[in-house]
Every structure is written in structure tokens, then in C-alpha cells.
Amino acid sequence: MKHVSDKNFTKSNSEILFKEFSLNTPFPHFVVDNFLNEVSANKVLDNFKITKKWTNLSLVNNYKKFLLNDRNVMDNNCNEIIEELGSKEFIENLTRCTGLKNIFLDKELVGGGLQQSLNGGSLNMHTDFTSHITKKNWRRVLNLLIYFNKDWLDEYNGCLEFWDDKMKNKIKSYSPIFNRCVIFKTDKKSFHGFPDTLNLPDNISRKSFAVYYFVEEEKPIKLYPSTFTARPGDKLYYKFFMGIDSFLNKIFSFLKRYKLINDKFASRILDLFK
Numbered sequence: 001m002k003h004v005s006d007k008n009f010t011k012s013n014s015e016i017l018f019k020e021f022s023l024n025t026p027f028p029h030f031v032v033d034n035f036l037n038e039v040s041a042n043k044v045l046d047n048f049k050i051t052k053k054w055t056n057l058s059l060v061n062n063y064k065k066f067l068l069n070d071r072n073v074m075d076n077n078c079n080e081i082i083e084e085l086g087s088k089e090f091i092e093n094l095t096r097c098t099g100l101k102n103i104f105l106d107k108e109l110v111g112g113g114l115q116q117s118l119n120g121g122s123l124n125m126h127t128d129f130t131s132h133i134t135k136k137n138w139r140r141v142l143n144l145l146i147y148f149n150k151d152w153l154d155e156y157n158g159c160l161e162f163w164d165d166k167m168k169n170k171i172k173s174y175s176p177i178f179n180r181c182v183i184f185k186t187d188k189k190s191f192h193g194f195p196d197t198l199n200l201p202d203n204i205s206r207k208s209f210a211v212y213y214f215v216e217e218e219k220p221i222k223l224y225p226s227t228f229t230a231r232p233g234d235k236l237y238y239k240f241f242m243g244i245d246s247f248l249n250k251i252f253s254f255l256k257r258y259k260l261i262n263d264k265f266a267s268r269i270l271d272l273f274k
Helices: 011-023 039-049 076-085 088-099 236-257 262-273
Strands: 029-032 065-070 113-117 121-128 138-147 160-163 170-174 180-187 191-192 204-216
Touching: 011 029, 011 088, 039 076, 076 204, 088 180
Parallel strands: none
Antiparallel strands: 029 180, 065 113, 113 204, 121 191, 138 180, 138 204, 160 170, 160 191
16 A cells, blocks of 8 residues: 555454454554554645634534545645545455454545644544434444644643543543554444643644544434533533533534535534634
8 A cells, every 4th residue: 555554454463453453442443553654644744734724613522623624625645545545455454453344434524534623622522423414324333543743742631532331431541643543443332532621832733634434224324413421520510511512513413414504604603602
């Protein structure tokens, strides 16, 4: 492969990753460092300058988070990586490492793409939307996240956290270091996020790239938007505002499913609440 490092998916490594995926808790996942070749990974950084093309859907649950999923704005390197992650060769690698069959990439990057959060930002614990917003027969089964944060320090916070299905205990935590890839199964019990407030220098953001894999079902799947859940110890007033944010997200998800609004329009509406 041109961009993904082949050494990560040799036969012996794939067997190790499959074992990790099967045994890791609180839900199936594995981590691959140095996921892309060095040149490709460094080129991705050129795409993280925030412009008017980026969408700001920030309220409480996605505070100070920006998204770019317009592939016409991304450079050739990014688009080639997306195509490679959806290629037959890479899908076969994923199937060997996860056991998931008949999966395919959403190349429109709905809910995914380039993402970055600024100082003071956070992403509350949540489960993801399990059915595609507009493709009603698509069920989401796998997330692939790549991080692009050089010289990341623990004091910045921002670790990806995995919690148990009752949201009682944090089970795993992964630092979002440069060129680290985290692949995990997603369903209604896979709680994840980075809920601790980012403590960043002004010239740094928490950068990532997300793509999602689906399977196609015979019948339409009920819309199940991303659902946010408070941690034990979160203050009552914060839970209240989290609930309002979640309610708005459900409304926007329903309207987007029927193509009545898009993310840009939703962003302008959310600006009224800030």
C-alpha cells in the first residue's frame, strides 16, 4: 500500500491484532502506532488550518470541536489515504484483524473526516450513531481513528478513554500521539470520548482523522444518533446542559436523515445558543 505501512498487517501481525481485538476490553479494539508511512502522515498536517470550510458543531458535548469532511477541500494526499482505507486490500486486512465481514468504508465521511479540538475543548463520553444518517440500510460497525499530534504531553489531557457499558469505570486510556491509529467496534455499548478539558498552548489543537465502516442490512435500520452520558461525579448542572445538547443532536440527526438540513445549517443554528 502507498500510505498505510504494510508491516503493520503482515500475516503474523494480523494474527496478533485479531487476538487483541477479540480479547481487549471493554469492547473489541486494537492500537497500531506508526500507522501511515512518515511522509504521508506529515503531509496530512497541512490540512488542519481552520477556515470557513470547517464546521463548528460545538456546544457542550463537542466543546470547541471543528470538523472538515468536504473531500474537495482536502489535498490529494488525504484523498488518496481515504481511498486506500476503503480499498479491497485494506478491507481484507481489517477482516483478518477483526473477523468482521462484508464491511465497507463510508467515503462521504458523514460524521467523520478531519477533526480538531482547541484549548478548553472536550468530547463527552458517548456511543456513536449506529445507522448511517442518510443511507438507511447501513449499520455502522467499526471506527478507525488516526491521531496527528506531535510532541503531545500528558498534561494536555485529551486521552481517548474507553468506559464500561454501565458508564461506571474507565477501563482503557490512549494518548493521541502522532500517527497512532485506534480501531474499535462500535455499538450502543461502546462508550468513548476525551471528557477532561484540554489544557493546550494557544498554537496547538488536538488533531485526528476519523473514518467509519458499515455493513448493509436488508431492511432500513432505526435512526440511533450519538448518545452522550455523564461520568460519575459530573455536576448536576453540567448533566442538565449535556441533556439539552443531546436533545438538539437528536433533532438535527432526524432532520439530516430526511435531508432537511446539513451540518453547515445546523452549525448556524447552534451559534444562536452560544
